Amino acid sequence: MSMLTTEASPSIRLEGKIHANLSVAELVEQAIRRNEAVLAKNGALRATTGKFTGRSPKDKYIVQEKSVADSIDWGAVNQPMAPEKFEKIYQRLLAYLKNKELFVFDGFAGADETYRLPIRVINEYAWHNLFVHQLFIRPTQAELANHQPEFTVICVPNFKIDPQEDGTRSETLIALSFEHKVVVIAGTHYAGEMKKSIFSVMNYLLPDRDVLPMHCSANVGDDGDVALFFGLSGTGKTTLSADPNRRLIGDDEHGWSDRGVFNFEGGCYAKCIGLSQEKEPQIWEAIRFGSVLENVVLDDYRKPDYDDNSLTENTRAAYPVDNIPNAVIPGVAGHPNVILFLTADAFGVLPPIARLTPEQAMYHFLSGYTSKLAGTERGVTEPEATFSTCFGAPFLPRPAHVYAEMLGDKITKHDVAVYLVNTGWTGGPYGIGKRMNLTYTRAMVRAAIEGKLKEVEYTTDPIFGLSIPVECPDVPSEILNPRNTWEDKEAYDQKAKELAQRFHDNFNKFTGVSEAIRAAGPKQ
Missing domain, CATH: 3.40.449.10 (Phosphoenolpyruvate Carboxykinase, domain 1)
Structure with missing residues (x-):
């Protein structure tokens, strides 16, 4: 004993x-x-979780x-x-x-x-x-x-x-x-x-x-330039930070101290519905012996079927971060150069990438707009528009202003460039439009991190006030302005105004926010 x-x-x-x-x-x-689990063909341990396949x-x-x-x-x-x-x-x-x-x-x-x-x-x-x-x-x-x-x-x-x-x-x-x-x-x-x-x-x-805890992934380039990716589950933190040309610090949770950023974890917890070797090779290769597959369906030969959502959309893979070949061990790096706020816009009206002013950065950080994706919580069966303060409200015990003020101070102190990236829908809302092309999203993120969007021409969205680049390397210019991707322009305008009103209604709950930050939201 x-x-x-x-x-x-x-x-x-x-x-x-x-x-x-x-x-x-x-x-x-x-x-x-x-008899808790079985071995899959790729060596991972596959377990199922019964009726609860997401957080409660x-x-x-x-x-x-x-x-x-x-x-x-x-x-x-x-x-x-x-x-x-x-x-x-x-x-x-x-x-x-x-x-x-x-x-x-x-x-x-x-x-x-x-x-x-x-x-x-x-x-x-x-x-x-x-x-x-x-x-x-x-x-x-x-x-x-x-x-x-x-x-x-x-x-x-x-x-x-x-x-x-x-x-x-x-x-x-x-x-x-x-x-x-x-x-x-x-x-x-x-x-x-x-x-x-x-x-x-x-x-x-x-x-x-005096350490800011953050619901974000992080990676670093060869020159020590650090990028942070904020976003709720399913918005692309793990996928976009697993870049073969950059080193992964971590995929989900970090702290930002006066020394730089550091990973809270020693592993990754990746959504793997629709996972493919072609689009996400690093994650695909990371899932091997010692990894845990959660609620992933296996075929008769125990090969994972990542397209099968019969148990849940929220299929997951857990693996040590050093299964990613270029991971930073230990997960510690310097101060960020670029921050990207990831949102899966189910309305399909936000631009695929937009540059934010410091005031807009604080507005969108406090708003934390995204869509809850199917399966991440009990009862969520299709994307739902939601506002999750600081892109992590379910996990923040303290009032939102504590985290927001810390982030604002650090952005200013370290002169960090901030972008809003829509990994959600384009050409129409969920059910009509289609999910943003991952290849294009990767190209836009890469351009932002490499500073290639600093000097390009921008237009201002008349409803959201966002600065939209006119061009971006390796991305068709016509998709950069979301209104161009909708066949029915009037329907776009109506849906955009509807989402703008939701932003206003949500932001009304915040007190003590400066007028400059409040004015950085969508136009009424």
Whole structure:
């Protein structure tokens, strides 16, 4: 029998059969032995998650403890849970864990050693433990010998939550306690909850250390020029940052300190619906032994069918970042030169790329407009227009202005160029138009990063006030102005005005915003 305790949560004593810090091969063997998953033809471990194939944001809570009560932005995103309710669930959970066969991973969040968070993840499933092994930063043997976790994630899909007794919305629970320094995940097999819970923790802790946490991917060129890609799930962060001509820092979560940017993670969690070797060769090749395929359909020969969405649109692949051949290890680099805000515009009216003034950058960062794509959350079956503050509202415990002011200060201090990139629809809205051509999007992103859009001529969109380049290398000029791609120009104008009104309605919720930033939005 093994016994593990943690400095962060000394009440957690694991006394059953504990598999601590197994190797990748051992975790794959355990998952197969326990009938949790199967090996795919490409060597990856394929698991399915049952009825929950995306995050459950309506079942996520933060315990309303005195130490954090005044600094959390309470509401629909950060739902409060009374400490006494959490305590009852927590004590029942500790009893549940006794004498269980469990898998434990010890590692870090944060590639910069100055700001990294030592974490422990406790799992019922071997495949979940493989997932976190690949997604978080793996310690060296020396680091492991001295590892003292400061936050613990307990992922127990089979632990029973009773909504009537526990005061929850459903049988699913994601509860974050900053005083216990623990996250409890119950009633869902979806692995992404573990990743995003630690992201929420980092988003709370780092601003106090003058570090901006960001929901973005990042890469760096041979000359040390850094690009950041902000955007919600499915907008292209992973795809666009995996560039064979640049080195990948990370695909989803980063911090920006006075030293530069750093990856929070040691792996990538790529959407792989429609994945092809031709369009996304780096991601395709990264999925091999040790990787985890989540809800990907296999054919009779266990070959992944990335076009099959019968389980969910939100099919995923998790793999260590060093499976990308030109990844930066450790994931640390200098200050950004270019920032790209990625939006999947389901209305089909935003330009494929537009240059933003500093005021427009703050407006669009606060707005965080995109479309929720099918499968990323429970109940989302087709793209829905949405506004997610700072391109990451589901994971931001503090008020939006905290993150926005930090970003604005850093953009100004480091003279960063900012662009809005529409990876969504063109030629019409969802259902009529088509998804933006990835080859063209890559070309526009490349031109922005290389500074080739600084000197070209621009026109101003009359509704959104955005500066649209008249030309861009390797991109047909006629697609740069979205109105040109619609057969029915009047329908475009109407749809553009409709989206502009949504921007205004959403922005009305912000108080204390300067008139210059407010005026940088669409024209009324």
